[in-house]
Amino acid sequence: MSHKILAKRRLSPRLYEFWLASETIPKYAKPGQFLIIRIDKKGERIPLTIVETSQGKVKIIVKCIGKSTFQLAMLDEGTELAEVVGPLGNSSDIRDYGHVCVIGGGVGIAPLLPTARALSAAGNTVTSILGAASSEQLILLEEFEELSDDLILMTDDGSAGKKGLVTDALESLLEEKKVDQLWAIGPAVMMKFVSAIAADRDIPCWVSLNTIMVDGTGMCGACRAEVNGEIRFACVDGPEFDGRNVNWNELIKRQFQYADLESAALKRFEEEVGDLSWV
Amino acid sequence: MGVRIADRVGMPELDVNRRLKSFEEVATGYTEEMAIAEASRCLQCPTKPCVSGCPVGIDIPTFIKDVKNRNYESASRTIFASNNLPRICGRVCPQEKQCEAVCVLSKMKDKEPVAIGRLERFVGDLQIEREMPGSLQTSKRRVAVVGGGPAGITVAADLATKGYRVTIYEAFHTMGGVLVYGIPAFRLPKDTVVDEAEGIASMGVEFVRSQVIGRTLPFQEIRDDYDAVFIGIGAGAPRLSGVPGSNLNNVFSASEFLTRVNLLNAWQFPEYDTPVVVKRNVAVIGAGNVTMDAARTAKRLGAENVTVVYRRSEQEMPARREEYLHAIEEGIDFKWLTLPTEYIGDINNNVSAMRCARMELGPPDESGRRRPEKVDGSEFDMEIEMVIEAIGQKANTVLRYGFPGLELNPWGFIKTVEETGLTNLEGVYAGGDIVTGAATVIEAMGAGKKAAESISKYLDSL
Numbered sequence: 087m088s089h090k091i092l093a094k095r096r097l098s099p100r101l102y103e104f105w106l107a108s109e110t111i112p113k114y115a116k117p118g119q120f121l122i123i124r125i126d127k128k129g130e131r132i133p134l135t136i137v138e139t140s141q142g143k144v145k146i147i148v149k150c151i152g153k154s155t156f157q158l159a160m161l162d163e164g165t166e167l168a169e170v171v172g173p174l175g176n177s178s179d180i181r182d183y184g185h186v187c188v189i190g191g192g193v194g195i196a197p198l199l200p201t202a203r204a205l206s207a208a209g210n211t212v213t214s215i216l217g218a219a220s221s222e223q224l225i226l227l228e229e230f231e232e233l234s235d236d237l238i239l240m241t242d243d244g245s246a247g248k249k250g251l252v253t254d255a256l257e258s259l260l261e262e263k264k265v266d267q268l269w270a271i272g273p274a275v276m277m278k279f280v281s282a283i284a285a286d287r288d289i290p291c292w293v294s295l296n297t298i299m300v301d302g303t304g305m306c307g308a309c310r311a312e313v314n315g316e317i318r319f320a321c322v323d324g325p326e327f328d329g330r331n332v333n334w335n336e337l338i339k340r341q342f343q344y345a346d347l348e349s350a351a352l353k354r355f356e357e358e359v360g361d362l363s364w365v
Numbered sequence: 366m367g368v369r370i371a372d373r374v375g376m377p378e379l380d381v382n383r384r385l386k387s388f389e390e391v392a393t394g395y396t397e398e399m400a401i402a403e404a405s406r407c408l409q410c411p412t413k414p415c416v417s418g419c420p421v422g423i424d425i426p427t428f429i430k431d432v433k434n435r436n437y438e439s440a441s442r443t444i445f446a447s448n449n450l451p452r453i454c455g456r457v458c459p460q461e462k463q464c465e466a467v468c469v470l471s472k473m474k475d476k477e478p479v480a481i482g483r484l485e486r487f488v489g490d491l492q493i494e495r496e497m498p499g500s501l502q503t504s505k506r507r508v509a510v511v512g513g514g515p516a517g518i519t520v521a522a523d524l525a526t527k528g529y530r531v532t533i534y535e536a537f538h539t540m541g542g543v544l545v546y547g548i549p550a551f552r553l554p555k556d557t558v559v560d561e562a563e564g565i566a567s568m569g570v571e572f573v574r575s576q577v578i579g580r581t582l583p584f585q586e587i588r589d590d591y592d593a594v595f596i597g598i599g600a601g602a603p604r605l606s607g608v609p610g611s612n613l614n615n616v617f618s619a620s621e622f623l624t625r626v627n628l629l630n631a632w633q634f635p636e637y638d639t640p641v642v643v644k645r646n647v648a649v650i651g652a653g654n655v656t657m658d659a660a661r662t663a664k665r666l667g668a669e670n671v672t673v674v675y676r677r678s679e680q681e682m683p684a685r686r687e688e689y690l691h692a693i694e695e696g697i698d699f700k701w702l703t704l705p706t707e708y709i710g711d712i713n714n715n716v717s718a719m720r721c722a723r724m725e726l727g728p729p730d731e732s733g734r735r736r737p738e739k740v741d742g743s744e745f746d747m748e749i750e751m752v753i754e755a756i757g758q759k760a761n762t763v764l765r766y767g768f769p770g771l772e773l774n775p776w777g778f779i780k781t782v783e784e785t786g787l788t789n790l791e792g793v794y795a796g797g798d799i800v801t802g803a804a805t806v807i808e809a810m811g812a813g814k815k816a817a818e819s820i821s822k823y824l825d826s827l
C-alpha cells in the first residue's frame with residue numbers, strides 16, 4: 087500500500103499542508119480521529135489529526151517543532167513514507183447541540199475543521215473563534231468562513247482580526263449570547279483556560295488532547311491523562327474529553343517529559359542539514 | 366565439579382561487562398560439539414514424557430537422536446513438523462516448566478534434565494532450508510489472521526501448509542507481535558524474529574502491515590471478505606497500579622518503555638528518532654519475565670541502580686529462574702515483600718521518591734500463592750527518579766468497540782471453546798493472550814495449533 091506524499095504546500099513559516107496517499111483511511115475516517123505516521127525506518131511514530139479526506143488521499147497540517155516535523159516538511163512530493171496508520175481514536179460526538187462555539191488556536195485550527203464542518207451540517211449554529219500569534223498563522227479562513235454563522239479572528243499582535251486571546255473573544259461572546267456547547271482545539275494552555283471559562287459558566291466543552299503517544303492503540307499508556315480523577319488513554323478513550331474534567335496542570339507537565347531529548351535531537355539534525363530558519 | 370561429568374552441558378554466555386554495554390544476545394548458543402554431547406545424554410526412554418510436556422507436541426527424542434548422529438536435516442524436519450518457530454521457542458519457552466520438567470533424567474539423583482530448549486535452538490539456528498510439504502494454496506478458502514504474534518503466525522503457517530490462503534493483519538510495521546515489541550534483543554535477537562516470522566511468507570502467507578482491525582479496518586469487513594477469521598491480538602493493555610502519583614513524569618508502563626526500545630529502537634537514539642528516558646535510580650515493579658526484561662534494559666541504557674520491587678517473596682516470583690539469575694549477574698537489586706503505595710513528585714512533577722510498605726505473607730489466595738499483607742506502620746521512602754510498572758496486562762480495549770457481537774468474559778478477554786478456539790461467532794476463532802490473559806509464547810502457539818486444526822475442519826465442512 088502506498089503512503090506517498092502526493093502534495094505539499096507551505097502555509098506559512100514552519101506550517102505545512104500535506105496530502106498523503108491512503109487507500110483505507112478516507113473510507114473510514116470521521117471528524118476528530120487521528121492517524122500516525124512514521125517517516126522512514128528510523129522514524130518515530132507521529133500522531134496527527136486528520137484534517138480532510140478525499141478518495142485515495144488524506145490531508146494533514148503539520149507545524150515544525152521537533153526533528154521529525156522539520157524533516158517531514160523538508161521532504162519532496164513523491165516521497166514514500168514508511169507508515170501511515172489510521173484512522174485511530176474516537177470520532178467527535180456530532181449532534182445538534184443548538185449554538186456551538188468552536189475555538190481553534192494556532193495549528194489546532196486544522197484538526198478543528200472537520201468537526202466544525204460536521205457540526206454545521208448537523209444543524210448547529212456555529213460561532214468560530216480562531217486565534218494565532220499573527221495573521222500568517224491564521225489558516226483555513228475560507229473554509230471556516232463558509233461553515234460558520236459567525237467568525238471571530240484574534241491575533242496576539244493584532245495583524246488580523248482583534249488583538250488579544252481567544253478567551254477574550256469567548257468572554258465577550260458569552261456576555262451577549264447563550265452557547266450550548268464549546269469545542270476547543272489548540273495548545274494545552276489555551277484549552278485549559280477555555281475549559282476554566284466553561285466550568286465557570288456550566289457549559290460542556292469538548293477538547294482534543296494532544297498527549298505524547300507511542301502505539302496509539304491503547305497498548306502502552308504513554309498518552310494517559312487524568313480525567314474526572316481517573317486514568318484515561320487519549321488514544322483509545324479519547325482524544326476528545328470534556329475539558330472541565332481534565333487535570334490540566336499534570337497534562338501540561340507530562341508534555342515536557344521528553345523535552346531535553348527532543349531538543350538534543352533537533353540540534354543534531356540542524357548540525358546535519360544546516361540552518362532551518364527558511365523552513 | 367567432577368561429580369557432574371555426565372550432567373548437562375552449560376550454555377555459553379556473553380561476559381557481563383560486555384552485556385551491560387550492548388543489546389547483544391546473552392546466551393550465545395551451543396557449538397556443534399556441545400550439542401552432540403548434550404544430545405548424547407538423552408536416554409531415548411520409551412515413555413517420552415517430554416513430548417506430552419510440550420504444548421505443541423514436538424517429537425523431542427527423535428530430533429535429539431538426529432542431533433546426536435549429526436543428522437541435522439532430519440532433526441530440523443522433525444521440529445518443523447510441530448513447530449514453525451524453533452529459533453524463537455528454543456530461546457524463550459519456559460522449558461523448565463514444560464518438556465524439561467518431566468524429563469526422566471530430572472527424576473534421577475544428581476542429574477539434570479536434557480537441555481531440550483538449547484538443542485531446539487541449536488537446530489533452528491542452523492537454518493536448514495525447509496522443503497514445503499505438498500503444493501501450496503490448493504484450497505480456495507481464505508482465512509484472515511488478526512495479529513502477527515506467536516499465535517497468529519502459528520495459525521497462518523499451519524493453515525498455509527494445509528493449502529488455505531492466509532492473510533495476516535498486523536498493527537505494527539513488522540511481524541512478530543510481542544516477540545518484537547516486548548522481548549528485548551539481548552534475549553531474542555530481532556533478526557531472528559523477523560527471519561522466522563516473515564519466513565512463513567515462503568509458504569504463501571500474505572502480510573498486511575500497519576492495519577489495526579476493529580479500528581483502521583472494520584472487523585465486519587474482514588469477516589465478509591474471508592471464510593474464517595482468527596483473532597490473536599495479544600493482551601494489549603498495560604495494567605497500571607494506579608497508586609497516587611501514577612501520572613507523574615518518568616513513571617512508565619513496561620509496555621511503553623519496552624516498545625520504545627525494542628520496536629522503535631530507542632536504545633539507538635538519536636540515530637533512531639524515538640527517545641527513551643533513563644534515570645540514575647530506577648525502580649521496576651513486579652517480578653515476571655517482563656519485569657526482568659525492563660530492569661535489564663534500564664541497566665543497559667545506563668541506569669546506575671536498578672531495583673526490582675515485588676510485593677511477594679522470591680519463592681513466588683513468576684519470572685524464569687534463568688532470567689532472574691541473569692538479572693542478578695547484571696547487578697539488578699531485588700527488594701522482596703515490598704509494595705509501592707505512592708509515587709512522590711518534585712516541583713516539575715518528576716517522580717523523585719517512592720513510598721513503600723513492607724509486606725508479610727498470609728494464607729494462600731486464589732492463585733495458590735500466599736497472599737501478601739501490609740505490615741502496619743512499615744512505610745518507608747525510596748529515592749528514585751524513574752519507575753517502570755511491570756505488573757501484568759489487561760484486555761485490549763479494541764475488543765469492546767471494534768468487534769461487535771463478539772462475546773467477552775468478565776475481564777474483557779475473548780470467550781472461546783477451549784478445545785477448538787471457537788468464539789460465539791461462526792467462523793471466528795481466537796487464541797493466545799487475548800483469550801487467556803498474558804501467558805507464554807509457546808502457550809499462544811499451542812492455542813494457535815488447536816485453532817488451525819478446527820478452522821481447517823470448519824472450512825472443509827463448508
Ligand code: FES
Nearest residue numbers: 300302306307321
Ligand atoms: S499511545 Fe500507547 S496507549 Fe495511547
